[in-house]
Amino acid sequence: MTSASEQRGDRAVSDVLAFILVFAIILSSVTLLSMTGLQAMRDYQEAEQLQNAERAMETLAVNFNDVIRYDGIEQRYGELALREGTVRTGDSGTSLTISIDGDPIDDARFDGYGDGAGATVDLGEFTYTSEGDRIAYEGGGLVRSDESESWSLVSKRPQLRCGDETAVISLVRVSADDRSIQSSDGLGFTMSVEDRSSKVYNETSDVDISVEESDYDDAWSSTLDSGNWDAGTCDVGDAGDPGRVVVTLVDVDIKY
Numbered sequence: 001m002t003s004a005s006e007q008r009g010d011r012a013v014s015d016v017l018a019f020i021l022v023f024a025i026i027l028s029s030v031t032l033l034s035m036t037g038l039q040a041m042r043d044y045q046e047a048e049q050l051q052n053a054e055r056a057m058e059t060l061a062v063n064f065n066d067v068i069r070y071d072g073i074e075q076r077y078g079e080l081a082l083r084e085g086t087v088r089t090g091d092s093g094t095s096l097t098i099s100i101d102g103d104p105i106d107d108a109r110f111d112g113y114g115d116g117a118g119a120t121v122d123l124g125e126f127t128y129t130s131e132g133d134r135i136a137y138e139g140g141g142l143v144r145s146d147e148s149e150s151w152s153l154v155s156k157r158p159q160l161r162c163g164d165e166t167a168v169i170s171l172v173r174v175s176a177d178d179r180s181i182q183s184s185d186g187l188g189f190t191m192s193v194e195d196r197s198s199k200v201y202n203e204t205s206d207v208d209i210s211v212e213e214s215d216y217d218d219a220w221s222s223t224l225d226s227g228n229w230d231a232g233t234c235d236v237g238d239a240g241d242p243g244r245v246v247v248t249l250v251d252v253d254i255k256y
Contacts, residue, residue, distance in 0.1 A: 053128055056080050057135045057142055058156055064191045065140050067250050068159060068170045074193045082183040085130030089176040089254050093125040094138055094214040098169060100201045100245055102208070120212050124174025126254055136216065139171040143219035152216035154223055160209070162227060162234035165243040167207045176254045187256055195251040203242040208233045 060078040067073050080087070097120050098105050126137040132147045141158035145151060159170040175194060181187070201207075209232045211220045224232035236243025 052081075053083070053085060053130060054135055054142070054144065054155060057128055057137065060189065061137055061140070061142055061156060064137070064172070064252075065159070067191065067193050067252060068140055068172060068248060071196070076191045077188060078191075079186050079188045080128065081186045082128075082181075083130065084182065084184050085128055086180055086182040087187065087189075087256070088125060088127050088129070088180040089174065089256075090125035090178040091175045092122055093136075093174070094123045094216065094220065095120045095212040096123065096139075096171075097121070097210045097212055098247060099208045099210070101204055101206060105199075105247065121171065121173060121249060123171065124176065126174050126176070137172075137174070138216065138219075139173070141223070143216045145216055145219070149215045152219040154219045157223055157227070160223070160227070160229065162229050163236070165236055165241075167234040167236050167243070167245045168248075169207070169209070169245070170248040171250070173249055173251050174254060175251050181256065189254055189256045191252050191254050193250060194253055196248070197250075198246070198248040201245040201247070204245050205237050205242060206233055206235045207245045 057080065060080060063078045064076050066076055123139045128135045129147060134145050134147055135155070136143050136145070139158040142155040143152050144155050145153075159168070161168040209224055209229075211217065211224070211232075214220055223229075228234065234245075236245060
């Protein structure tokens with residue numbers, strides 16, 4: 001027969017074990033919640049930061065694109081909060097060929113562009129990268145991609161309009177020094193026009209834009225297959241009823 005003292009000892013041991021078990025459960029729950037909660041907060045912060053950066057880059061792009069819309073504007077200024085991100089500029093990047101009725105624009109028809117054989121237009125580079133994601137200003141539009149360039153999508157289309165009788169191609173070409181900067185602060189950017197070329201091609205039937213080289217193939221494929229464009233081709237007329245194509249290319253420098 002169990003004595004009263006033994007029963008009290010068993011209860012004491014049970015209480016201690018129960019306390020240890022409850023304490024362990026609480027501690028494990030708090031640790032798990034803190035880990036998942038911190039990760040969720042970190043993921044949310046990174047997503048919010050990229051979204052804010054994309055909105056800021058879009059505002060900057062709208063401001064910069066005034067140099068395309070208005071001939072009298074030669075300079076534009078804007079700011080971007082880097083938040084530990086990196087901005088990079090350069091004079092290489094996506095290369096396009098613009099052909100009118102199958103003939104690439106060349107030096108004879110468009111001073112300063114092309115060589116009469118390939119007639120490529122290099123759009124240059126102005127990119128913001130943070131946490132492995134990249135936002136790039138491409139010809140007046142914006143694209144998003146990851147740093148490994150395994151995917152890309154369009155955030156803002158460049159000014160490529162395809163109508164029944166008229167096609168308008170307006171592109172910004174960044175011709176800046178190859179440099180980059182990383183900062184946690186805001187940074188100001190000044191875009192200055194270095195050259196502006198515009199030409200109207202009358203009596204045309206079609207214009208074609210082809211991508212020769214790009215880190216953002218998916219984004220450009222989407223761009224050149226939307227807004228009445230068919231894989232980069234815009235039909236603006238035929239032999240009996242020809243149309244016209246307006247091409248404007250603006251060379252700019254970006255300093256910061």
